[in-house]
Amino acid sequence: MVFTIVGGNTRQFKLQSDNGEVIFSTARKSFLKQAKKLYVGDKVCLDEDGCIYQVMPRENLLYRPKIANVDYMCVVTSLKRPDFSSYLLDKFLTYLNFQNIKPYIVFTKSDLLSDEELEKITNYKHYYESIGIKAIIVSAKKPNSVKPLKDIIKGNTIAFMGQTGAGKSSIINCIDPSIERMVGEFSEALGRGKHMTKEVVLIPSNEGIVGDTPGFSSLELNLTKRDASIFFPGFKQYLGKCFYNNCLHLKEKECKIKEAVEKNIILKESYDNYVRLLEELQEGERIWKEKSV
Numbered sequence: 001m002v003f004t005i006v007g008g009n010t011r012q013f014k015l016q017s018d019n020g021e022v023i024f025s026t027a028r029k030s031f032l033k034q035a036k037k038l039y040v041g042d043k044v045c046l047d048e049d050g051c052i053y054q055v056m057p058r059e060n061l062l063y064r065p066k067i068a069n070v071d072y073m074c075v076v077t078s079l080k081r082p083d084f085s086s087y088l089l090d091k092f093l094t095y096l097n098f099q100n101i102k103p104y105i106v107f108t109k110s111d112l113l114s115d116e117e118l119e120k121i122t123n124y125k126h127y128y129e130s131i132g133i134k135a136i137i138v139s140a141k142k143p144n145s146v147k148p149l150k151d152i153i154k155g156n157t158i159a160f161m162g163q164t165g166a167g168k169s170s171i172i173n174c175i176d177p178s179i180e181r182m183v184g185e186f187s188e189a190l191g192r193g194k195h196m197t198k199e200v201v202l203i204p205s206n207e208g209i210v211g212d213t214p215g216f217s218s219l220e221l222n223l224t225k226r227d228a229s230i231f232f233p234g235f236k237q238y239l240g241k242c243f244y245n246n247c248l249h250l251k252e253k254e255c256k257i258k259e260a261v262e263k264n265i266i267l268k269e270s271y272d273n274y275v276r277l278l279e280e281l282q283e284g285e286r287i288w289k290e291k292s293v
Contacts, residue, residue: 002056004069005042005064006202008211011040013052017100017201020204029053040200041157042066042211060101065213067200072152074104076162078241079121080112084122088163088272091134091219098223100136106149106160108167111142127267131234140170150175150206157202159211172212176205225278232274234266248278 003015003023010127016022027038028051036055039046043056061068075092077084089105096103105128107121118137125135138145152158153175160168172179200213203236231237235257244255249271260266 002045004202004209005040005044006040007040007199009199010038013044014268014289015044015046016202016204025050025052035253039066039068039114040186040202040285041070041159043069049079051184060099062095062101062161064158064216064219065125065200067159067211067213069157070101070160071100071156071210072104074106074149074158074160074171076108076160076166078166079107079109079117079164081109082163082165084121086104086269087276090270090278091221092161093233094231094277095219095221097233097236098221098227103133104149104158105114105133105191105208106162106171107135107137108171109139110137110145112137128233131237131266133233138171138174143174146171146174153206153208153210155208157209159200159202159213161213162215164217166215168215169212172203172210175210176203179203179205179210203286214278216243221277221281223281225281228274228281232277234270235274246277249274250278272274 001017002024003017005013006016008024011026013025013027014022015025025046027036028047031053037057038052039061042058044052045054045056047053047248053197055057058068060070062070062073073094073096075089077089093103104186105125107125108123110118113121121137125137136145138150149158149171160172163170197286200211202209202211221228225248227244235249238256238260242249242252244252248259249253249257257266257271261268261271
């Protein structure tokens, strides 16, 4: 029988079968000696003693948050407290595209916005939808606003990632009040939310599985500039269409990405985020080279 890891740590894991049976198990030492790491979301097989001895091939894997075999990753993006950052959102989306995981943008705390601010965020939503990314604007104070998320959970594993204090646990509680995830408050002094979710967990809900993950305030991408030029949101459809096959979409001639920006097909602000990301990756490469000398 195949089980899914739904929680636990490096020594003991909480497992659940497809029929809902929940057990606790450990991994064989011989398995761990082979440098086999296990992650929440992994599909595993047990031996006659009930120990994990095999992990099934993964559909995908994220290292931050550490989770495997996700159908959708909801990028929970706060609009206020903490304030909206299109740069951080585009970094998250680049990361998920690189890992071949379907993103779903969840703009939270819409009740804190003025009408003018809400209109601006609605324009962002329409832009991301125009490049093939699902997006929704929600508020924990309006439980019905999360209905589209409930609709995609059935038969899928849907996880939530994002900044600390963005409202991941609050939205999960709106989707299924029986889950009762702990909710933290935004700290004005720290300028960020307080960590309430300490580990990745998977929870059965609405005939599917919901994953809650710890929040974070920053995200460093272990990508090359070439990776970013391919997997940045909205770019992949132009792959191979630029004059240069290795085009980084900066100052090269006949660049289809820059043409799309000029035609307002790609949002100028998003392109500026891309340039900023390349600069960040360049700086990361410089620091790595200095450390290796």
